[in-house]
Amino acid sequence: MLVVDGPMTAGSVGSLCGRLHAVLQATGVDLVTCDVAGLAHPSTADVEAVARLQLTARRMGRSIRLRHASGRLCELLDLFGLQDVVPCVPGVPPHDAARRH
Numbered sequence: 001m002l003v004v005d006g007p008m009t010a011g012s013v014g015s016l017c018g019r020l021h022a023v024l025q026a027t028g029v030d031l032v033t034c035d036v037a038g039l040a041h042p043s044t045a046d047v048e049a050v051a052r053l054q055l056t057a058r059r060m061g062r063s064i065r066l067r068h069a070s071g072r073l074c075e076l077l078d079l080f081g082l083q084d085v086v087p088c089v090p091g092v093p094p095h096d097a098a099r100r101h
Contacts, residue, residue: 054085073088
């Protein structure tokens with residue numbers, strides 16, 4: 001699993017893609033789950049970041065999916081036409097779920 005925290009900047013996206021590349025090389029898995037609970041208030045820069053993560057994975061013959069995506073992030077992915085490119089598994093982040101009990 002790869003944890004993605006925000007907000008994303010131009011510099012942090014390159015580093016994040018490098019981390020994904022290292023995970024893919026080290027593990028050999030075909031699918032990496034990216035925990036995006038840290039993108040609670042996503043921006044277009046965050047959408048670009050997850051799209052670039054998917055591009056990085058696909059260049060290696062692999063893919064990613066998003067976990068704990070906020071409704072807003074899923075809406076932005078849909079708006080940009082990326083809902084099929086970057087699978088979004090919406091859900092309540094673990095730390096929010098704990099507060100509700």
